[in-house]
């Protein structure tokens with residue numbers, strides 16, 4: 353067995369949390385975009401003879417977005433917890449891997465992608481926590497701004513990895529790695 357039961361639990365919780373985080377970003381950039389919604393609010397209110405400025409409309413639109421975005425922070429804390437859990441699993445040797453040098457070129461590539469993903473997830477956690485606690489940590493406005501830019505840039509790696517990973521699993525399952533998915537789903541003790 354390649355993965356222990358606790359690693360499998362970690363994998364699926366991590367997948368849920370990361371997909372949830374991506375979901376909140378999707379909503380922030382589309383249906384709950386404060387710029388787009390400010391325009392709608394301004395226009396609809398003017399149709400019932402209430403005139404507000406764009407700045408006022410943006411305040412309203414951000415208030416509508418806010419309860420949704422709290423989920424980004426909440427899921428962010430969950431990710432931080434899962435990163436600690438992943439370190440514990442590392443010391444427990446919860447993943448039984450072959451020696452890197454004995455892997456095929458393809459498997460080496462897959463492994464390297466996982467390393468890149470782990471590094472990115474850790475970075476997202478540290479930078480995200482720094483953003484969430486910038487006041488408590490007295491991080492300057494400029495530095496907070498730079499951290500946010502980096503947090504947003506690294507988000508693109510996650511955005512590319514997730515569909516690539518899922519497609520990779522489907523392809524592997526249909527080629528020569530039958531059971532790769534059911535192995536990750538099976539609950540029996542290893």
Ligand code: HEM
Pocket residue numbers: 354363366367368370371447466469470514517518521532533534536
């Ligand atoms: C929901 C769809 C997903 C499916 C069906 C899926 C399936 C799998 C499977 C079958 C493996 C084992 C691959 C192997 O044996 O080489 C795996 C590994 C992995 N998955 Fe997923 N996964 C999903 C989502 C995610 C998400 C959203 C993340 C986080 C961004 C993620 C992170 C990982 C990592 C880091 C590994 C490698 C673990 C290691 O060997 O250290 N997966 N996944």
Ligand code: HEM
Pocket residue numbers: 370373374377380381424425426427428429431432473476477478479480481483484500503504507510
């Ligand atoms: C897979 C992990 C994560 C992804 C993909 C992600 C993605 C993003 C993106 C794209 C933004 C910029 C949104 C925008 O301005 O349009 C953002 C902002 C932010 N994220 Fe994350 N994030 C992740 C993890 C975390 C974690 C672990 C935390 C920690 C609690 C966190 C806290 C924040 C905060 C506080 C902001 C700033 C929001 C604001 O300026 O109002 N994120 N995140």
